[in-house]
Structures are given as C-alpha cells and as structure tokens.
Amino acid sequence: MEDCPLFNAGIGSYMTLDGKLEMDALILDGTTMKAGGVGAIRNLINPIRVARLVMENSQHILLAGEGANKFAAAHGFHQVDPNVLITPYSKERLASAKEGKAIFTPPEKTDITEETEYGTVGCVVIDKDGHTASATSTGGINGQIAGRVGDTPIIGAGGYADDQLGAVSTTGQGEAIMKSLLARHIIDVMATGQNVKDSIMHCVTQMDKRFNGYAGAIAVSPKGEIGIYHSAPQMAWAYVQAGKVHYGFHSDQHVTEEL
Template sequence: MPESVVLVHGGAWAIPEHLWDASVAGVKAAARRGHQVLAEGGSAVDAAEAAVVSLEDCPAFDAGKGSVLTYDGEVEMDAIIMQGAGLSVGAVGAIRNVPNPVRVARLVMDKTPHVMLVGEGANKFASAFGIEQVDPDTLITPYARKELEYYKTFKKTVYSLFNKTEPPSGHDTVGCVVVSASGATAAATSTGGITAKMPGRCGDTPVVGAGAYADDQAGAVSTTGHGESIMKVCLARHITSLMSTGQTPEAAIKGGLEYMESRVKGFGGAIAVSLDGGVAAVFSTPRMPWAYVQGDTLHFGMHPGQHCTEDL
C-alpha cells in the first residue's frame, strides 16, 4: 500500500526575495502539521484543513493573516475544502474578519446541505458556529497596504500581470492535497484574492473544480494563479481528469497549465497527488513555494527545478 502524502503550496507568483525564507519556512511547517494530524489518526480532510490553517496563520501568504486588500482597502477571503469520498465539499466566498476561512468552509461541508456560502451570510454562519470574528486590522500586513498603494498609484491591478511580457506579481493563494495510506483523498485551498480587486469579487478558490478537487477514484489537486483564467478552464478538475486516465500528477499538471495558457493565456501552478502516492508541484510563474511529507522525509522547494529534502 502506498505511503501517505501531505503536499502544500504557498502560491504561484513572482515572490520577492524578502519573502523567500518566510515562504519556505511556512510551507515546511504546514506540511509537517498535516503529516502530524495523519500520524495521530486524523483523516485526510483533517490533515488538509490543519495544513491550510497553518498557512493562513503565516503572514507571508495571501490567506487569513496576510491577505491582500480590495480596492476599498478591505480583506475579503475565499476558501474551499473537499474530500474525495462522496465528493463532499464546502466553500466560502468574500468572507471577512475571520482568521481561518478554511475552518468555515469545513463547517459548510459538515453542517449544511449547501456547497458555498458568501459574504454576510458566510459571516453570520461562522458566528453561529462559534468562529471568532476578529478586528480586520489584525489580518492586514504592512506589505498588503503598500501593495494596494502601489497598484492605485500606477492604475494597475494584478489582472494585467499574468502574461509573458510581465511576470505575475501580487500575493496568491495557499493550498494542500492529501492522500492517506488507505487511499482517501482531500484538498483545500484558501486565499485573500488579488490586490485591488473589486469588492465582492470571488476568484477560482471557492469554485469546485477550479480552485480544488479531490476524488478517491483519481487523486487530489489544489491550484494557484490568475483566478479568472483558472475558472474558465476548471483547472483542478481538468488535472484530476487527466490523472484518472493514468497520467502522472506531473504530466497532468503540465497538461492543464499548457491548456490554460493556450486557451485563455493564463498562468499559475498546481499541486497534485495520485492514489499510488505520486506527487507533483508544477508552476508556469517565476516561483511557487511547496513542501510535502512522504515517509520519513520532508521535501520542499520554491524556484524552478529546486528540490530539497530533510529527514523528519
């Protein structure tokens, strides 16, 4: 039986050098946390949730604390979680003032007949289940404020930066995929979106088959990149479908990213695990921090072609 895998990413974008160390440390800690949950008897979806909570709590990433700002200077976050058994899924969109949107998504999956709650309704639901509502300023970093000021000054948003002539910039998305030793799969993705987005904008993250997908008959995928492009091609489902035909996770992600670029000129990245324990983290942007635990080894990287290992 294949070994379990917990694989995370911290977003595919042109990560500036001052965030390199924090980004790598953040994904390593999240992969370890997810692995710990599995080792203690937790389910695949428990591990995915725990890993993404760890990423949301790290201000180096655009999710939870560290989320980027809308044009109006506010934080609106999206998250999704999915388990491959029965294709159960929960998501939230444009939720505010909660430290861990993925926890609310998990409650939507477990406690409601719905798939997605958004805006004020998502916040009311979170409060009803005891999720702490925090001062929005606690979620905002100085970097996020400076980034919004820059885009307002130059009348440019990150929509324009996902092309070949100017590499992607701006924070982006975190995620986790898991396959347990028994073959159970799960995926979770969380984001604060893109800097200077219109208030109320939801990207790919909370959309089933775009921001994440998990299927116990194929594997699990979490995506990152330009949300509008990812939604148009249903990237996570596209990659999962390719894995279901027998393609390796690496080949499936490459095929999905090539398809997205050819059809809508979009760029990004994805992580994926297959039922046989195959693992891949592939991106068409300058950098994407990733890490996974398999067996007694922690694997991690961020730059193209980089693959480092550490013993647990």
C-alpha cells in the same frame, strides 16, 4: 498557513481596492465527495475552518459575503478587528496598486516577473487507506474590486478530490483557472494514466495558451504519486514522503531533507 503573515490567506491577505479584506476558501473530502466553500468572507482569521463547517453542518456547498459571515457567527466564529489580518506589507501592496491602475486588471502572461505576486495556500492529502482531501485558501488579488470571487472556492477550479481519481489544489490567475476548470482538468488527465506532474504540466500549459493566464498546482494520485508544476517564476511548495521533506520555490528547485 492562514495564521502565517507571509502568505496571502487569513492573516496577511491582500486588500481590495476599498481597503477591505475579502477571503475565499474551499475544502473537499474525496471519500464522501462532500465539499464546502466560502467566498468574499470578511474579518475571520481562518476561512478554511468556516468552509469545513459549511461542508459538515449545512446542506449547501458555497456561501458568500454577508451570508457566509452570518453563518460563521451562528456557529461560534467570532469576527476580529480587520487590523488583526492586515499586515504592513498588504498596505504597501495596495498603495502600489492604487499608484498604477484604479481598477485591478489581471496581468498578461508576458507581464509576469519575479515581482508579480498572487498567493494562494493549499494542500492535498492521501492517508494509508487511500482517502483523499484537498483544501485551498486565499486572500484574493491585490487591489481587486470588492465582491470579486476568484477560482479558489469553485469546485473543479480551485481544487478537487475524489478517492478514485486523486486530489488537486491550484493557484494562479483565477479568471483563467475558472475558465479552464483547471483542477478537474488535471484530475481527468491523471485518470488517463499519465503521471501526476505531466498531467499538471499539460493542463497548465493548455490553459496558458488558450486563456493567456498562468497557474500552478499540487496533486496526489490514488497510489500516492505526488506532482507539482507551475508556469509562474515561483511557487513555494513542500511535501513529506517516506521520512523525507521535499520542498522548493523556483521552477528548477527541489531540495530534500531527512525528517
């Protein structure tokens, strides 16, 4: 998904107010409970690969900015020309932001429309042995201040994974997600026995009311139950189960096709 210019992650990431790209990513292994993240990393096509490298080849969990780039370079990741990552659409979105406000301000929930765009890509996995994992990657928010790091690389906010509890990946208004530790909150509610979708709905709704933000999440339980919910008008999602592909975009859409 980072390689697809249609998503706000990797190629196609949104631009900061100063015309740069700063990307965040997080990966978690629910079996080992290891995790790795990067924040405000620049000029790399696949931040999630660097996040995995942090998880597997360092004693740290989160590296940010210049340090994250230096770590990536030391392990053979070559920086690319920023223009490789910037799409015409990203330029258009930044121009629109500059025509409005000089500094990004998160929209109120009541301001959300079909044209409100913040994209994060993520996935959750459970294998036949019950091992779980979660990965999340984003280009941030269009027109954000340089150096801003959102919820994505924060454990318990942008994602969480634990074989005993399940796996979650979130998207939405990062500042609200961080305040509510949304991913961990969802996992905790799932642990009470509530089904996965209802757990997500409960936590997202509570976050909306308390922090006036919006969000969406995908999650899977240790038994393989899948849940998806979002409070914004749209969130592209898909999963594969029992030989069928399930997918949707709008809140009331659920399409099923045979593989």
